[in-house]
Amino acid sequence: MPSGYDVVALAASAGGLNALTHVLAALPRDFAAALAVVQHLDPRHRSLMAEILSRRTALPVKEAAEGDELRPGQAYLAPPNRHLLVNPDRTLSLTQTELVHFVRPSADLLFESAAASFKERAIAVVLSGSGHDGAMGVKAIKKMGGTVIVQDARNAEFPGMPEAALATGLADFVLSLDEIAPALQKLCSPTHE
Numbered sequence: 059m060p061s062g063y064d065v066v067a068l069a070a071s072a073g074g075l076n077a078l079t080h081v082l083a084a085l086p087r088d089f090a091a092a093l094a095v096v097q098h099l100d101p102r103h104r105s106l107m108a109e110i111l112s113r114r115t116a117l118p119v120k121e122a123a124e125g126d127e128l129r130p131g132q133a134y135l136a137p138p139n140r141h142l143l144v145n146p147d148r149t150l151s152l153t154q155t156e157l158v159h160f161v162r163p164s165a166d167l168l169f170e171s172a173a174a175s176f177k178e179r180a181i182a183v184v185l186s187g188s189g190h191d192g193a194m195g196v197k198a199i200k201k202m203g204g205t206v207i208v209q210d211a212r213n214a215e216f217p218g219m220p221e222a223a224l225a226t227g228l229a230d231f232v233l234s235l236d237e238i239a240p241a242l243q244k245l246c247s248p249t250h251e
């Protein structure tokens with residue numbers, strides 16, 4: 059029986075490596091949904107994030123490439139200076155369109171593409187970060203019937219992004235870092251109703 063969700067879109071900025079490591083490391087190798095990850099990175103440097111996360115999680119982690127096919131249990135990271143979009147045909151697109159809220163990659167664009175492509179079968183997760191990237195995307199996810207998880211701003215290294223997402227009033231779950239991976243497993247398990 060398939061999982062209730064096709065894609066989990068995670069977004070983070072400042073403090074995000076710790077938050078992402080915490081969540082991804084607690085997910086099993088056979089996780090039932092694909093994971094698309096936006097982390098604001100310095101565009102002038104090659105990112106080592108995929109290698110770092112790969113060493114700390116059972117999940118395969120790779121920097122996303124144009125046309126990659128979404129596979130359950132695989133984490134795809136937006137490359138520096140590229141927006142990451144998920145498509146209805148389960149492929150990934152990378153664009154270098156303009157900055158959104160001064161950032162590229164943008165959580166808003168990832169969430170909006172997940173909402174448009176997978177509707178109620180998408181989950182957005184907003185983690186530690188400064189600024190308010192992700193809040194518009196949260197609205198898109200909810201409008202299309204998806205699920206929104208926000209890290210509790212009180213225990214986020216940088217509370218800006220979680221606070222902006224919470225301010226929409228649309229979070230389904232406000233969880234500590236320790237609670238996010240178990241919630242994702244429960245939501246995405248094939249037996250979940």
